[in-house]
């Protein structure tokens with residue numbers, strides 16, 4: 001998989017690449033970890049009229065306020081921004097017509113593959129779940145045609161995008177719903193940059209639940225040297241898909257059992273990659289129906305630089321290893337890839353790195369089920385009671401799984417079974433890495449930097465017993481449950497009525 005934006009076709013109207021347009025475009029600076037000081041003082045652009053937009057203005061919704069964003073030429077990949085990388089996904093191509101970027105979204109049913117062996121009929125856009133990333137530039141005028149190929153009404157909301165009310169896409173409130181077979185047109189100028197989203201805003205429980213969501217990335221117009229080297233776009237989601245069923249159930253409130261990054265469960269999630277020294281931005285959106293996801297990255301301290309509300313001022317940022325991405329929001333984190341390795345990146349909710357059959361099982365930990373299994377196998381060949389020692393081993397032993405399901409845990413890693421599935425992926429950092437490598441294979445740690453079985457010599461030298469005896473144990477009393485002190489002694493009635501000013505000795 002190359003950068004999905006290889007597929008972007010851009011047709012520029014011949015007259016819009018004016019010298020003035022380019023100068024203006026270059027002057028609009030954006031904020032990021034790498035140019036945070038610039039963010040505090042964005043240059044004001046002289047709002048001169050520009051022929052590029054006059055052609056469509058007569059039928060376009062008036063913008064909320066004219067300003068420095070109104071007269072820019074359409075932002076170009078490479079010149080004004082570095083396109084995002086969408087693991088397991090893609091970016092929606094556009095055309096340019098009379099200075100307006102034109103996109104076409106189609107809402108429709110999609111046969112979606114979460115992982116090998118696990119498919120379902122979901123709802124998405126343009127043949128994909130989630131919808132393709134919409135990518136544009138601050139200052140772009142954009143027009144999005146939305147064709148409804150569902151059998152249901154729908155609308156599309158541009159989450160976090162600052163736009164006129166009538167373009168906001170809330171069914172019944174901002175517009176009438178789009179009927180099956182109809183195409184609506186949304187048009188507005190992008191007056192911000194950041195990581196926004198789009199999603200159905202009609203019968204939200206059903207339509208968002210079935211996957212009708214996507215990221216909407218708006219880049220600032222910057223010089224290449226001011227941008228991250230790799231800019232990843234990830235969308236989180238959760239699904240209720242009973243083993244063997246072919247449609248997710250959008251009506252549940254708690255029972256989500258398939259947890260995805262860009263629509264995939266690990267090990268079907270493509271890794272994020274970087275070369276040592278590269279500046280990496282990771283945008284994470286969450287339109288799961290019900291759950292926030294604390295996304296944890298190993299091996300790094302990162303900085304949270306943006307929410308879907310915009311850039312966080314430098315003074316308001318703090319370092320993190322886990323960023324909570326609440327439902328209905330995005331978080332953008334940035335780091336410099338200075339620690340080579342294969343680093344886990346996953347939701348830290350333990351049930352969110354477990355797939356389908358991992359949830360709600362009876363607790364059999366510590367149970368010897370061999371006798372039971374033998375009995376049950378007479379009725380159900382291959383039956384195995386799961387989880388006497390926990391859930392590990394479910395991948396490795398190649399246990400047969402029912403039709404249309406995935407093993408409840410991950411896959412075989414470089415050494416052993418990776419016991420996480422679901423909302424899990426890997427950040428692969430290498431000393432040297434070609435630009436277009438999707439997966440450089442497993443990391444081979446340098447000599448002396450890999451955890452291995454302790455040798456007898458090492459144990460002896462350290463005075464450590466390999467059977468665990470002699471290891472420190474809690475000091476006497478350290479783990480004793482605390483008990484509350486006894487109640488205070490009861491006071492006499494006269495005490496409670498005494499004058500506080502003359503409390504002591506007043507009753508003598």
Ligand SMILES: [Cu+2]
Nearest residue numbers: 293347349352
């Ligand atoms: Cu989670």
